[in-house]
Amino acid sequence: MDEPRWLDEREMAAWRGFVAASNLVARRLEHQLKENAGLSHTQYEILVQLSAAPDGSLRMTDLADRLVTSKSGLTYQVTQMEKAGMVRRRSCPSDVRGVFAELTDEGWRVLRAAAPGHVATVREVLIDLLTPEQLTVLGEGLGEVSERLRAAERGAAGR
Amino acid sequence: MDEPRWLDEREMAAWRGFVAASNLVARRLEHQLKENAGLSHTQYEILVQLSAAPDGSLRMTDLADRLVTSKSGLTYQVTQMEKAGMVRRRSCPSDVRGVFAELTDEGWRVLRAAAPGHVATVREVLIDLLTPEQLTVLGEGLGEVSERLRAAERGAAGR
DNA sequence: ACTCTGTCGTTCAAATTCGAACGAAGGTGT
DNA sequence: ACACCTTCGTTCGAATTTGAACGACAGAGT
Numbered sequence A, B: 001m002d003e004p005r006w007l008d009e010r011e012m013a014a015w016r017g018f019v020a021a022s023n024l025v026a027r028r029l030e031h032q033l034k035e036n037a038g039l040s041h042t043q044y045e046i047l048v049q050l051s052a053a054p055d056g057s058l059r060m061t062d063l064a065d066r067l068v069t070s071k072s073g074l075t076y077q078v079t080q081m082e083k084a085g086m087v088r089r090r091s092c093p094s095d096v097r098g099v100f101a102e103l104t105d106e107g108w109r110v111l112r113a114a115a116p117g118h119v120a121t122v123r124e125v126l127i128d129l130l131t132p133e134q135l136t137v138l139g140e141g142l143g144e145v146s147e148r149l150r151a152a153e154r155g156a157a158g159r
Numbered sequence C: 001a002c003t004c005t006g007t008c009g010t011t012c013a014a015a016t017t018c019g020a021a022c023g024a025a026g027g028t029g030t
Numbered sequence D: 001a002c003a004c005c006t007t008c009g010t011t012c013g014a015a016t017t018t019g020a021a022c023g024a025c026a027g028a029g030t
Helices: A007-035 A039-053 A060-066 A069-081 A104-126 A132-157 B010-039 B041-052 B060-066 B071-083 B107-127 B130-158
Strands: A056-057 A088-093 A097-101 B057-059 B087-091 B099-105
Touching: A007 A039, A007 A104, A007 B010, A007 B130, A039 A056, A039 A060, A039 A069, A039 A097, A039 A104, A056 A060, A060 A069, A060 A097, A069 A088, A088 B060, A088 B099, A097 A104, A132 B010, A132 B130, B010 B041, B041 B057, B041 B060, B041 B071, B041 B099, B041 B107, B060 B071, B060 B099, B071 B087, B099 B107
Parallel strands: none
Antiparallel strands: A056 A097, A088 A097, B057 B099, B087 B099
């Protein structure tokens, strides 16, 4: 194995900051959502993704791709949310194997109730701690990172 | 409840990028470490933190604070790593309740073996995708975020 | 000395996550 | 029609994470 290119000070600071912030922000968010809305962050993200879809429903695989989770993990969460009445399964007309997850009225209600507190926390733990310039750079940089990693996953899987 | 201040386009982009990148990077890292070194990211971080400590050992609580994990989670991981021979528990002389986790020779060996591949992946999934200017902003911004959240945790817990 | 409060690390049950394997069905080429 | 390969969502077992409760001890105040 070749000599690895170790991280210099600047790179190390960026990496440590990224990892630490990831974990800390995730933890805070998890607590706030569980506390104020009885939801996990995963469940909240499911509500958000479904609410953003044209008719409030998405195919399971499609949904699993948008969240960053495994298919089996999504099956589990959707089952939980179905029990709670936030989501309903609907079979796909054009493909017998396919399953749609669809937002129920209760799901919409829960999402509307949870959103304000969630946004406030997002501001508190990240957005309002940064300057507009920092936000711009963050959005561009990490947006690019996300797209590349998503593309890499598709490239490796879809072969 | 007051009118929430929703996120504008710039803020939303930063938030979405941050969350997506967090999850995607975490997943990649987890796979690479498991594949090439048989370690979880948590375990790797334990090795790193211990190796950075003055005498290769840290108190359990201290270690749990540096990683972002619960005390019980750390107990579990240290037990696993102790079975694997990477770490050893040592009781604290000045405090009977206290327990030190200490890196063994095997632990050092595993860390040295895993480090190059880990750094290469860190470059591949984040560092090398960003410009030096972006890295600077990321380090400063997320470093500040981390410090604030750590301070908030201590403030809430240590009251 | 003695009580009171907080801290230390562990144990426990519950929840969540993942990957591999699975049955079923789609889609393609022959 | 027929194999062949892929995709779909689920099921299963194993691993991990968490918070609450616990027993043991430290430290401060009286």
